[in-house]
Amino acid sequence: MKHIRALGHGLALFALVLVQVPTALIALLGVVLSFVLGMVFLLWPSVRLVRWVTALDRRLINRWAGLKIEEPYNPPPPPPVRQRDGWYRDGRTLYRKPTIPAFNARLGWLVRDPATWKELVWLLIDPWSRTVLAAGPTLLIGYGIYQIWQGNPWGLLFAVAAVVIAPWALRVYALYAMAMLGPNHATHLVGQVRHLNQVRVEAADSQAAELRRIERDLHDGAQARMVAVGMTIGAAEQLLTTDPEAARALLSKARESSATALAELRQLVRGIHPPVLAERGLGDAIRALALDSPLKVDVSIDLDERPESPVESAVYFAVAELLTNASRHAAKVTIDVSRRDRALRVTVADDGPGGATVIPGGGLAGIERRLATFDGVLALNSPPGGPTVATLELPFALSAMEPESPVSGRRAAAMAICWSLCWVPLIPQGIVAGFMLIFGAPTKSWFLALHMPAPFQWPTVFAMIALGAGMLAGGIILGASANDEKALGC
Amino acid sequence: MKVVLAEDLHLLREGLVLLLRAHDFEVVAAVESGPDLLAALLTHRPDVAVVDVRLPPTFTDEGLQAALAARRKIPGLPVLVLSQHVEQLYARELLADGTGGIGYLLKDRVFNAEQFIDAVRRVAAGGTAMDPEVIAKLLASNSRNEPVARLTPREREVLELMAEGRSNAAIGQRLFLSESAVGKHTANIFAKLDLSPSDDDNRRVLAVLAYLNEK
Numbered sequence: 001m002k003h004i005r006a007l008g009h010g011l012a013l014f015a016l017v018l019v020q021v022p023t024a025l026i027a028l029l030g031v032v033l034s035f036v037l038g039m040v041f042l043l044w045p046s047v048r049l050v051r052w053v054t055a056l057d058r059r060l061i062n063r064w065a066g067l068k069i070e071e072p073y074n075p076p077p078p079p080p081v082r083q084r085d086g087w088y089r090d091g092r093t094l095y096r097k098p099t100i101p102a103f104n105a106r107l108g109w110l111v112r113d114p115a116t117w118k119e120l121v122w123l124l125i126d127p128w129s130r131t132v133l134a135a136g137p138t139l140l141i142g143y144g145i146y147q148i149w150q151g152n153p154w155g156l157l158f159a160v161a162a163v164v165i166a167p168w169a170l171r172v173y174a175l176y177a178m179a180m181l182g183p184n185h186a187t188h189l190v191g192q193v194r195h196l197n198q199v200r201v202e203a204a205d206s207q208a209a210e211l212r213r214i215e216r217d218l219h220d221g222a223q224a225r226m227v228a229v230g231m232t233i234g235a236a237e238q239l240l241t242t243d244p245e246a247a248r249a250l251l252s253k254a255r256e257s258s259a260t261a262l263a264e265l266r267q268l269v270r271g272i273h274p275p276v277l278a279e280r281g282l283g284d285a286i287r288a289l290a291l292d293s294p295l296k297v298d299v300s301i302d303l304d305e306r307p308e309s310p311v312e313s314a315v316y317f318a319v320a321e322l323l324t325n326a327s328r329h330a331a332k333v334t335i336d337v338s339r340r341d342r343a344l345r346v347t348v349a350d351d352g353p354g355g356a357t358v359i360p361g362g363g364l365a366g367i368e369r370r371l372a373t374f375d376g377v378l379a380l381n382s383p384p385g386g387p388t389v390a391t392l393e394l395p396f397a398l399s400a401m402e403p404e405s406p407v408s409g410r411r412a413a414a415m416a417i418c419w420s421l422c423w424v425p426l427i428p429q430g431i432v433a434g435f436m437l438i439f440g441a442p443t444k445s446w447f448l449a450l451h452m453p454a455p456f457q458w459p460t461v462f463a464m465i466a467l468g469a470g471m472l473a474g475g476i477i478l479g480a481s482a483n484d485e486k487a488l489g490c
Numbered sequence: 491m492k493v494v495l496a497e498d499l500h501l502l503r504e505g506l507v508l509l510l511r512a513h514d515f516e517v518v519a520a521v522e523s524g525p526d527l528l529a530a531l532l533t534h535r536p537d538v539a540v541v542d543v544r545l546p547p548t549f550t551d552e553g554l555q556a557a558l559a560a561r562r563k564i565p566g567l568p569v570l571v572l573s574q575h576v577e578q579l580y581a582r583e584l585l586a587d588g589t590g591g592i593g594y595l596l597k598d599r600v601f602n603a604e605q606f607i608d609a610v611r612r613v614a615a616g617g618t619a620m621d622p623e624v625i626a627k628l629l630a631s632n633s634r635n636e637p638v639a640r641l642t643p644r645e646r647e648v649l650e651l652m653a654e655g656r657s658n659a660a661i662g663q664r665l666f667l668s669e670s671a672v673g674k675h676t677a678n679i680f681a682k683l684d685l686s687p688s689d690d691d692n693r694r695v696l697a698v699l700a701y702l703n704e705k
Contacts, residue, residue, distance in 0.1 A: 288579040
């Protein structure tokens, strides 16, 4: 069934050639007109058309071959910003309206994005690769039937082999499409830079806001009280000889004021960096939180080192926030802190009624923002009826347990073998040997299939083609996952 | 009475020395770091130690660790711990051996010399002196505890003062009650919390703290 479905999907993809070819021609015409005749307004619709077709391909490949291909496009340019004098600047020209600067920015974005050109090339050459890979098995079946009709019993083997390799062919086609339509390393980096930029801006913003809050608290609180203390003591000094009783009353008032100032400072310090966190580290700080909570809190800490201080602080405040949330609905909470390789993972689970969601601007969103500075994520699982489980994961919070695992070295070797040797079984030992079998070769040379006894010759050819295609696909997959990891690691 | 003092801020240390001397304490050593404190406690074996939690060289909880280490070597060594902030976690660690002779106060309490000296004397005598803020936190984290919630407001006040380590007489003075009225409240509290009553002030306080720490 799976094989029949793969055949059908391959044919359907092949049928899309009917859309691809006209699209490619129209888009090509649009691009040529916009560059040769200066009709730049045609570029945007042409590229939109191309992107629409490739988006369809990505969607179908995702659905049929189970391979998710991300969009490789650079982020669109920000809208033009109005200057203080009401004009819009684009290079050295000023415009009264934002239309032309926006158009220019979009044009530059399209022209500079390599994906634009890559996709146009894809539309022009893909009909051929699609015919071979996606529709190949079906064509092979047709050829087999034709052979049988001609009285050649070997035709049956073609048909059966075509059915057998159909899912593989579809998969190989999908991988090829991923290499062409997916993001490459550079696009990955562009995405990462954009993400980091955003995180940096948010971190700087929230830090500035925090500093402003601290300044205001100090200014209105402790600082003002200390001024009052000083004045009261001064007044007491003057009254000391004339009215000792009044002086004593003033001094005791000054003492009270200073005690209040201290209490306020203590509160402030707790909000900036809790002393217990500085003194004991994350584990004991979380235990202290658990003790102060009215809930029954089970804490299990499995941590053999202290993360960097900012990480500790972010995790501490996140756990504090989660505990406060839980205390509104739940009676019992379990906190678990552990490491997974270099990642720090904290799970906070409560027995509340569930249904928690991340609301923009809410406490949970604040946790997400704070963790994002360290590439951390908050995963919230809170089905209606509970329980609620919040998991914080900070991927690089801890130092590496041991140097790079040998697996990556082995994988690099496997990748090199796949890439460098896949052509041997695929082309000479597979396809060429097949042709030699069909047309009758004068010599056997190094073609393995020709040395086989007659009944095994064709199976050998197909096995070789399958091996070669498998190695090619393996090379692509290993390369893609290695790139992903590199992108994450840096 | 012999006192060992550990405090890294020069002004505060000198102030405490003056204050203690003025109340007839003999300050045998005033040190400013964790290792010095441990050495001083072990050589002088004072009647009471007044210790700041955060001390050099690491400025973490050196003072607390030194005090706990000394108490492991000299069981029951009276220690009054001072800090800019109070944590239930530290209070538990100090009370863990259940022998008493423990104080844990905010540094602000030094402002009120009379009460501070009273606390030092109480600790030296093997009693307890817990900061009101520690007790408030302790009660807050017990707010969902059925028996504690059943206490009347007056009984709660008595419980707070008792947990701070005060005697019935002192509680009565504080709340403007007769000592026998305080005794009645205490008996009610013990009945509601299902604790066996005791006439000994220190043992009573330790029982209450152990109960509240059970959560």
